[in-house]
Amino acid sequence: MPNQMTSRARVEAGLSRRKRKEKIFRASGLLATAIGILFLGIFFSTLVAKGASAFVQTYLLLDVELTAETIAPGGELDLEYADFDGLVRTALRNNFPELSGRNDRRELNRLLSVGAGFQVRDLVVANPDLIGTTQEIWVPAASNVDMLMKGNIDATVDESLRNLSDRQIRWIDTLDQAGRVDLRLNKALFTNGDSREPELAGIRGAMMGSFFMLVVTIALAFPVGVAAAIYLEEFAPKNRWSDLVEVNINNLAAVPSIVFGLLGLAVFINWMGLPRSAPLVGGLVLALLTLPVIIIASRAAIKAVPPSIREAALGLGASKMQVVFHHVMPLAMPGMLTGAIIGMSRALGESAPLLMIGMIAFIVDVPGGFTDPATALPVQIYLWADSPERAFAERTSAAIIVLLAFLLLMNLAAVILRRRMERRW
Amino acid sequence: MVVASRKAAYHHKDGEMTETLVKKNMSASRTSAVPNYRGQQVELGRETVGNVRCANPFMVAENVNVFYGDNHAIKDVTLEIGKKEVIALIGPSGCGKSTFLRCLNRMNDSIESARVTGNISLDGGDIYDKTLDPVVLRARVGMVFQKPNPFPKSIYDNVAYGPRIHGLAGDRAELDDIVHRSLERAGLLKEVKDRLDDPGTSLSGGQQQRLCIARTIAVNPEVILMDEPCSALDPIATARIEDLMDELCEDYAIVIVTHSMQQAARVSRRVAYFHLGYLVEVDDTDKVFTNPHHKLTEDYITGRIG
Ligand SMILES: Nc1ncnc2c1ncn2[C@@H]1O[C@H](COP(=O)(O)OP(=O)(O)O)[C@@H](O)[C@H]1O
């Protein structure tokens, strides 16, 4: 069989070439993956290195005398009259009896955050029995003190080049030696809205803004997207019009997000008269933005339902609607939900369209509803990144970490949902 | 037109092989030769050979043509299917057996390019009547597919699905009864009665196909269409399904598409041989297999068996 021999020889001759090709391909694949992981690692490690310190915050331990004369002159707590700042300042000054001049005092007071008085007030409001007693209270220090404690201010450089004077640094040392300075969990970061004072600035406002927006987005985009996908996939006649719609949906998915913001500004705010900076409008815009993503994912999920299942149901006399709702929908649901969650994570990370509809305003109050002025997490990140204070830099990173954690959670939810609901056929 | 052809056909049945059979405007291509199983040109003849009529017609297809776009897949097929009769559709791949079968319960409706002309009636009523909902038709004409396709639901729900959507059971007890009886009839009850809540897809291929049959008979149809129901099964599972068909034909008319001559011979009373969309020959099974009248049928049968 000479013919057979030659073909076998040929196969063997080509074998080494094939193997070499495979090796090269594998190696390049491995390299690409490694590079990807490397960059991801660099990104995460710098982020954590920068942002981790924002989760703790410098507090000062003060013995605050809650004297009745200052806060409850008539025997009742009088918030109009009460001077909690004064109480805190006095408590701090008590640690330095040698200071007497106005300038000394002012300099000393700058170690305290403007939030220190609020903290004491909240404590007393929550527990009026404390009036008349002396309490050890941890109050927030000014952000400069915080930066010093975190090593972000170099005490060795010339006094004029840093935000803390030599004396202030000495006072802090004194307090520290007395065990009155500590880095404690930065609750304000999660309970406060934005603030001009870095030590008081939190992401709760932005988080709530993002939350309300996502509620609007999912409530709108998921049902509409799924309904559109079902209609296009199962009911729409396949003709030039449906092709046109299909092409446009795909195009819509690629439209830059800022364009959706302009659309939202023109339609929802200028034409429909909805309020600026409101999560409602943000949610509407983000719904438009995620709609194509959800439609495309849902159509893919519907397409993946085996035709044999449809035929089985049709053959038993199920109507088209019944086929869709009894068989196609349940089987496509994991894919649709995955698409929705991916759309949601895109919406959560979106900032450009929100700038257009006024969600970039400086808003201190935590929004309590869909029409309250609000920002969103990515916009908050942008705002903080834009702030000159050193203390905002670490908060920016912290906010990014929180945002990424939410995104990770959502993607995890997508994976779990898919695992849970996916059925083999 | 239909009436005329009926009459002609009854002449045919009486054995009068006269020219009255030939309808006007019959597809001209019938006069040309077509390639047979081995590629040799064979005259098609002007009319289906044998006997398209039967004594007790239940489902009647008259001059049915099916087009997929420009593809003329079924060419002027006339065929009667008797009450409680098993008829086998045979022929080479792509000759239109499935297409014809799917006309009988209007499954072609869901294929956008498909167009069906001609007349098909079930127990005297036109099934392509505009006012008739295919849902009603499909409850009367059930279908079993080539690949077992149980729903990804429990065994119970698979069988209960048809009765549920058609509202056949008044209460849970009645539904239980229908499910049990259907599984029993499909010869599956013994194997699954302790695990009705297991997914239907957890069964073996043969069991799945019997589950699909149980699911079909649960809606109590009058005709069951089977498109190569055993082609994905092993010989033992195939034998079980064939036994099942023998029992089912006591109650239902069965139209079965098969590639196996042996199977056609074992289960069917009549055989229809399709070729390139034409219905070439129809007759009693033993006649077709022992003494085919058309050259094309003969070529196919000898080619397949011999
Ligand atoms: N869904 C469809 N769309 C277009 N053409 C089809 C479709 N189904 C079948 N056909 C065509 O119809 C002819 C008959 O097919 P089919 O009925 O499946 O043959 P068989 O079942 O005898 O193998 C073939 O030429 C096939 O290509």
Ligand SMILES: [Mg+2]
């Ligand atoms: Mg077929």
